[in-house]
Amino acid sequence: MMNESEQNSVETTKTSSLNLDAHIKTAQRKGASLYVVGGGLTLFVLAVFFLWLFIVKGFVVIINPSDARPSASISLSKGLGYVSDNRFYVFGSRAQLMITAERFETTYLDINESTPSTLDVLLTPSPAVISADLSHLEGETSWYIDDKLVQVSKTFEYSIAPGTYLLIADNPYYSDWTSVLNLERGETRQLELDLTRIEGQIVLNSVPSGASIFVDQRVVGQTPLTVPLAAGQYDIQLQLTNYETLEDNIEIRDDLTQPKRNYQLVPKKGQVQVNVSPAGGVLLLNGEATEPGLLSVSVNQKHQIRYSKEGFRPYQTSINVDLQTKDVLNISLEKMIGEVNFTSNLPAQVYLDNKLIGMTPQIKALQSLPTKVEFKREGYRNVVQTFTPKDKASINVQAKMLTEFEARRAEGRPLFVSTLGIEMKAFRPNAFTMGSPANETGRSRNEHQVKVDFSRSIWVSRHEITQAQFAAFDNKIPKSNKPLTMVTWLQAAKYCNWLSENEGLPAFYRIKNNQLLGFNQDSKGYRLPTEAEWEWLARKANRASATKYVWGNSDRLKNKIANFSDKSATGNQFVLDKFDDGFADIAPVGSFKADRAGLFDLAGNVREWVNDFYTNTSPNTVDVQVDYLGPLRGQQHVVKGASFNTGKFKDLRAAKRTIGEGAKNDLGFRIARYN
Template identity: 30%
Template sequence: MTRDVIIHDIRGKRTCTDADFPLAIGSGPQADIRLPDTQADATFAFVARSESHIFIQPADEALPVFHNEQILTESRWLEHGDVLRMANSTVRYESGATSITFMVDVEVVTPAVEPPKGPPPAPPPVLKGPQSSAAQRPPTRRRVVTWVAMSLFLVLVVVAGFVFLATSVSVQITPTPDRVSLEGTWPGIKVGERLLLIPGVYRLRASKAGYQPLDARVDIAGSGHQTVAHVLDKLPGIVSFVVRPDVVATVRMDGTILGTTPLEQVEVSPGEHEIAVEADRYAPARLSLVVRGAGERQSVDLVLSPLWADISIRSRPAGARVMLDGKNIGQTPLRTEILAGTHQLVLVREGFDSASTTLQVVANRAQALAEFILVESDGQLSLETTPAGANVTVAGQFRGRTPVDLRLAPREPHALTISKSGYETIERQVRVDPAATTKLTLTLSPRYGTLFITSLPVDAELYVDGRLHGPATGRIKLTTRAHRLEVRKTGYQSFSTTVTPRAGVSQEISVTLQTIAQAKAAARKPSITTAGGQILKLLEPARFLMGASRREQGRRANESQRSVEITRAYYLSVKEVSNQEYRQFKSAHASGAVRGKSLNGQSQPAVLVTWEDAVGYLNWLSARDSLPPAYREAGESFVPVNPSTIGYRLPTEAEWAYAARYAGKAQARKYSWGNAFPPTGSAGNYADSSASTLLPNTLSDYGDGYLVSAPVGSFAPTGPGFFDFGGNVSEWCQDFYAVYPNAANTLVTDPVGPATGRHHVVRGSSWRHASISELRLSYRDYSEKSRNDLGFRIARYAE
């Protein structure tokens, strides 16, 4: 709450605000509280406010300021009734509930007067007569009684006024002090255990042996009984700390550092305290200390427990350096203090192997370790040979190949054997000194053998151990060790072998090089297996005639003959892709049914598959076998990657036709079962007599046992082992469909069909076909949609 500040000085009465602080006390126009009769423009002190409390601060040491008759040397809080004196003026400070007041008074200085130097004049003569007698007459008895009565009345009035204005006050000080006083503007009257005091500001002072003296301000209000209660604080106790053994230790009390030992006569407040003592290499000590206080002296005696133990270390021979956790701590014999815990102890002496152990140290438990027996260090033999790479054995045990550094027991003979294929063996006896290196260099004597080499072609070159030797055909002398021989000629597959000549024995080697094409063909696998388990067989490059002659019964106009050459070997799956295999790619695929007859069996061929579906499966299968894809996406379809890769793909029409009609045969096949129509026996899955109620055209005298598609590979293979080129389901080819009139006399190499188109080629008959035209292997069809009798098989280039 903000209180008004009222100033009474030589300028009269005025009121200040918070904005006027601090107030200057002095003379001159700049003073806020102006004093009379002081030197011009002097400032004695400043009055300021801090959080609604008023304090005074001296302004100039040369102008003394007295606060309650005590000279003011620093800032001091102001209390109600305080008196400030500066020069001949005083300022009284009064504090009320709603205002504070500064009253300026001027002291009245009594002038110094002296009597005249001459004698005083004679007194006037005493007059005699009635007047003189009346003046000297003593007072009468009545006048005395009147004066006494008036005095008693005045006393009663004063007492009645005091009682009316006084407040009942009880003073309670714990413990009971030896001396107590309550001083103020008005003296109090003690009535029993209470005091009657006029409201105002008083100062309560109390003292007791062993306790801090009490000096407190007491504000006595003017209403009701008031109790003043205080508790005397005990003087601190005097505590000394003694630590054994006599080491420098840090003493903490309640987490605060008191100092380091020796620590004596420390003043500590009364009560319970937590003491902690810490010293290097000793366990911390802790205790609870109750300080009695009142100046009483107490001593704390602490015994610290060491965190180390005495360890004795000996070695034979002596003089070994002792390394503790990598640090040198002395030489054997050694007795030393080691901290508790697990340590790595190593003894090192020149000319001897180091000795080490894991040392467990328990605090304050001495140990005498068993004597370390040091073993002389091995010597080292640094062995080199010309040529390098010779085998080295010591006492029959293989120790490496030259150049080699051998660790050997000192001062002992060692049987050394050095051998290298093609060179004479050397045997030596060697000795080494402890912790010393002996160098030994030996030259090996070679042994030779003779080779006679003939090669075709005769102008091939011979490389020995990677270096050109000369013409391959001829006589060559080599050391009796393993050599790598290689016969090379441009355009031919190199031949290489490893041979070890024998001393005194001639050897003959005959080499015939293959051309690159011959070598590649020989290296190709006759069959491969995909990640899906399908077997693909190898078909070599070939030249053949596609299509059918005009005179062939059942020939269609789109079967014009073409001369074709396939220049790249390729693999082709022996069976069509089954539902089970295709569902590894698309698990929800359904091949459907025909009038209740299922096409959905796991081993039946996958149908209702578009050309794009088949290509997507083949790219997926390539990824499983870590092969590059054979197709890339082009809008909503796919196109072959150019240049072509060895990823899985659909066969070209030419590859399909060669495999179906020519592979494994001297002449082209007309039908999958031979050259005569109709089929007999179990030639394949066609529209047989059992399908007469299902299909419009059937083979009335033929029965294959299946109304719709059969499991793949159910009938005898054709050619080198391919199944279902005729019957079961027709098959997608890679080519866009086109016709090729008048192409019989023009050789076409590796045809792949037109670059664009709407329909793709479909080859082979299915379970729906029965006519002589459809069952021929030269029959050509096309489609842009899936069918329930159209599937596919897998192809890929061999390289």
């Protein structure tokens, strides 16, 4: 067990230990603070060193010329940095440097990563300024420096690099001013110029002379006169009794010191009122066109006046006007009248300016004006002419009346049928007896013998109308050189009328609503051949006497004389024994030789429609029928000729006639017309 003294000793020892620990901790805290402060200072120093080493960039500026250096000043206009004398430091990679010096132009330098550390800068000297004021002088002054025009003005201000120059001031009214100028940099030179005025003179003449001369409204004398004047511009007036005041502006200048003028004074104007009837003509005053009304003319002079209008006798006179009297001139023109005799080869209606005046011949008194006359006659082309009657004389205006067809032929235009490839041949038929005699082998009872004659020539197509020729009228038809078949009589008649229309001929057939109303027998339009014409062509044309067949009277049939039903059709229909034409059916037109009349395929190939009606009524067989058209009426029409289907010899006779009962595959047509 510990005694009291030992306990006290132990407590004292514990107290001493505690105090020592406290001192140690206090010391430790003080040391740590010192370490922190020291470390911070070290880091700051290192940061400043790093910034200086890697971010701040220094430059040296060398300024030229050397005389600019004493007054030179360097500063940063953009970016961060520091300037000291001719050195500067930039924080970052970009900045702008401004350099100034007295009497030198301010210079700016852009600094970037590629800028070298030493910069040579050449400053530009400030320009000199020349100024002068000549606004008190007349005219614009041209300013030249070393013979080069730099400005045109009354006041002069010009900047130029320092140096020595020749300055010239050139004013058109003054002698040139010249000076040599030595100019320093930044110098302003104010010039005082004393220019000498150029002297000259104006020479003035007038016709007539004796006119008073005013120069800038001041009387200086009468023409002719020479007036001495200083260079400049002057307003000139010349005044003379009974003459108009003359005004001018004359300039005396360095390149024209003695201008000269020769004036023709204009007499003062008087007035004359000119009235004209009828209006709309041409009024000439001294040969120049003018308008009627109040005219101004020179006084005390003769003036020629002429007024004219087409269709009227012109009027001409001379007048003399004074200042005190206003003259009035009334002009009334008389019509020019001439006699016109209108004639034509056939009686025709005469229309003047679209108004009917009667039938030819016709005589009219008409005014001498361009006039249109039109001659008209039914069935003929209108004739239009323009003429001008002659004053107090007689003229003839004659028209040649032509049918449209004749007119086209006279113009040299081709026949429309020719453009389609249709070849026409002319014939002059003569009297013969159509039909067949009672004793002719193979005749039919309807082959009546009719005596016929012809008063008119005819045109007939040498070939049957082809598919291609009909296709121009009806484009549904295929185009080929074979004869058109499967065509009705009415379709053939319409085709004929269509040809007539395009040829300028009156239609032969009167057709309305697909009905035949009749014939125009006087027409020269296209039509089908009459039965009499067809039979005359087949039997009589170019023959001494009428024949039985197209080829003559022989009952022997030569091969290839025409297209009939030959041996190629054996077993299908009647055929002509031992006959060969080379075609099994329809042949192209012109495949066989022409007959004696110069026509093709009249004997065969396809049968042909003719113009005549077919009736069972017996015709007049006693009297001669002239231009016979057959019966006047009927329901069907006559078909003539044989075809590639014909296999009986009796049906090859030219007198053979059958009744047409519509379109057939072996039935076509050819065309004809009166000449």
